[in-house]
Amino acid sequence: MVTRGFFSGRRPPSDTDARIPPGQYLEQGFPVLSAGPTPRVRTEDWSFTLKQGPKPLKKWNWAEFNALPQSKMTRDIHCVTAWTKFNTPWQGVMIDDILADAGIEPPTAYTLALSFDGYSTNVPTKDLVTGKAMVALLYEGKPITSDHGGPARLLVPHLYFWKSAKWVNGLQFTERDEPGFWELRGYHMYGDPWREQRYSSDP
Amino acid sequence: MTAEPSPQSPWQAATITRIEKRTPRVTSFWFQPSRPFAHLAGQHVDIRLTAPDGYQARRSYSIASASETGGGVELAIERLDDGEVSPFFHDVAAVGDEIELRGPLGGHFIWEESDGGPILLVGGGSGVVPLMAMVRHRTLRNNAVPVALVFSARVWDEVIFRDELIGLDDRRDGFDLVLTLTREPARRPSDYSRRVDARMMAQAIKRLPKAPRLAYVCGSNAFVSAAADALIGAGVPAGPIRTERYGV
Numbered sequence: 001m002v003t004r005g006f007f008s009g010r011r012p013p014s015d016t017d018a019r020i021p022p023g024q025y026l027e028q029g030f031p032v033l034s035a036g037p038t039p040r041v042r043t044e045d046w047s048f049t050l051k052q053g054p055k056p057l058k059k060w061n062w063a064e065f066n067a068l069p070q071s072k073m074t075r076d077i078h079c080v081t082a083w084t085k086f087n088t089p090w091q092g093v094m095i096d097d098i099l100a101d102a103g104i105e106p107p108t109a110y111t112l113a114l115s116f117d118g119y120s121t122n123v124p125t126k127d128l129v130t131g132k133a134m135v136a137l138l139y140e141g142k143p144i145t146s147d148h149g150g151p152a153r154l155l156v157p158h159l160y161f162w163k164s165a166k167w168v169n170g171l172q173f174t175e176r177d178e179p180g181f182w183e184l185r186g187y188h189m190y191g192d193p194w195r196e197q198r199y200s201s202d203p
Numbered sequence: 204m205t206a207e208p209s210p211q212s213p214w215q216a217a218t219i220t221r222i223e224k225r226t227p228r229v230t231s232f233w234f235q236p237s238r239p240f241a242h243l244a245g246q247h248v249d250i251r252l253t254a255p256d257g258y259q260a261r262r263s264y265s266i267a268s269a270s271e272t273g274g275g276v277e278l279a280i281e282r283l284d285d286g287e288v289s290p291f292f293h294d295v296a297a298v299g300d301e302i303e304l305r306g307p308l309g310g311h312f313i314w315e316e317s318d319g320g321p322i323l324l325v326g327g328g329s330g331v332v333p334l335m336a337m338v339r340h341r342t343l344r345n346n347a348v349p350v351a352l353v354f355s356a357r358v359w360d361e362v363i364f365r366d367e368l369i370g371l372d373d374r375r376d377g378f379d380l381v382l383t384l385t386r387e388p389a390r391r392p393s394d395y396s397r398r399v400d401a402r403m404m405a406q407a408i409k410r411l412p413k414a415p416r417l418a419y420v421c422g423s424n425a426f427v428s429a430a431a432d433a434l435i436g437a438g439v440p441a442g443p444i445r446t447e448r449y450g451v
């Protein structure tokens with residue numbers, strides 16, 4: 001349906017068109033969205049735990065985690081509130097390298113990412129491994145600020161950005177695909193921006 | 204050449220039935236959706252504008268009306284001068300226009316009677332919109348839950364819904380309005396003239412019979428950060444604080 005009188009001059013440059021998923025617009029800034037107050041997690045209090053169901057598999061403190069092999073990922077990110085930001089540069093530990101350090105293969109097909117503020121979000125395990133996702137520690141070469149999820153956030157750039165849990169403190173492998181915080185509140189279980197899977201009613 | 208949205212499409216055409224200027228920069232638009240529409244206080248809709256070449260712009264707007272009110276869905280839109288969508292509403296949109304809308308959306312920043320109270324609402328500028336829906340819902344349901352609304356605006360004339368809010372405050376039925384003007388002296392004895400801070404939050408909480416069961420904070424990102432920190436500074440635990448950030 002064409003909207004009467006809407007002739008915006010704002011178009012993404014045509015060479016970038018293919019990088020902007022449907023319904024998204026290009027943002028130069030880096031807006032902040034979250035469900036509650038910003039937790040200020042001190043690195044001395046920080047830890048990261050891998051769990052299978054309720055059972056802890058391995059836990060790292062900040063120094064141990066930072067000693068794991070680190071990789072860089074520069075990716076376009078897509079927020080469900082319709083902005084897309086190109087070329088965001090992150091550095092951190094690939095989920096593959098976290099699993100390798102724990103000496104395990106992914107035990108189940110589904111994962112819940114858990115955060116210090118009680119937030120959680122579900123991601124199929126296959127979307128976290130084989131170089132697809134990391135626990136990011138640096139943004140633009142600097143420690144991630146608390147409003148953007150520091151000291152560490154999950155980065156799953158090929159899904160809508162709420163899946164990239166801020167203030168992450170663990171991954172929990174689950175037998176079933178269990179909805180996390182936003183998924184219980186109407187957001188999509190998978191969240192593929194290219195298929196515009198924003199809300200639970202989207203196919 | 205209006206293509207009907209397919210039955211499965213979550214988008215629907217809604218007709219603008221009324222437009223009313225609220226403040227120099229905020230105007231309310233009432234939409235009559237073409238399909239049944241029932242929302243919870245605090246939810247939002249997504250709006251999608253389509254140019255003749257197919258280019259689309261989409262934004263979220265909180266619902267200001269309570270579902271009990273007839274006459275359509277009220278959105279209160281602030282004009283950002285170099286924005287893409289808000290100036291379209293202020294300069295172009297007219298009564299009778301059809302706009303594509305999706306919703307109601309959002310399952311976190313909502314207040315239902317079963318959530319109980321007391322509740323503390325903290326809004327900055329157009330961030331008051333979803334809080335207004337909560338206040339209206341409470342009033343129309345004759346709900347007695349104690350509510351304090353701290354509303355920060357730059358100046359008196361930018362206090363959106365001002366007459367309605369002061370009218371509700373005057374009823375003394377458990378709803379308490381606290382205005383804080385950041386660029387003008389306070390007008391009412393119990394109001395403030397500064398940015399929200401922990402002391403102001405502590406004083407707002409004292410107006411409630413007991414500590415808030417839930418606190419809702421909405422506005423620009425900078426406002427929400429400052430107000431949520433102020434609540435924590437006033438001793439409110441993080442758990443009951445719900446935030447809605449307008450992004451920029």
Ligand SMILES: Cc1cc2nc3c(=O)[nH]c(=O)nc-3n(C[C@H](O)[C@H](O)[C@H](O)COP(=O)(O)OP(=O)(O)OC[C@H]3O[C@@H](n4cnc5c(N)ncnc54)[C@H](O)[C@@H]3O)c2cc1C
Nearest residue numbers: 262263264265279280281283285286287288289329332449
């Ligand atoms: C859940 C939710 C609820 C909301 N509820 C409300 C509400 O009730 N009322 C309300 O008024 N708003 C609300 N908002 C904000 C709203 O969605 C829009 O962000 C707002 O109206 C601005 O949109 P815009 O298209 O006018 O501005 P945009 O075009 O998005 O620009 C925003 C600002 O960024 C600048 N800008 C960004 N990109 C460019 C560019 N390429 N060129 C020039 N300038 C640029 C502009 O200067 C402008 O001031 C809500 C947001 C969310 C997420």
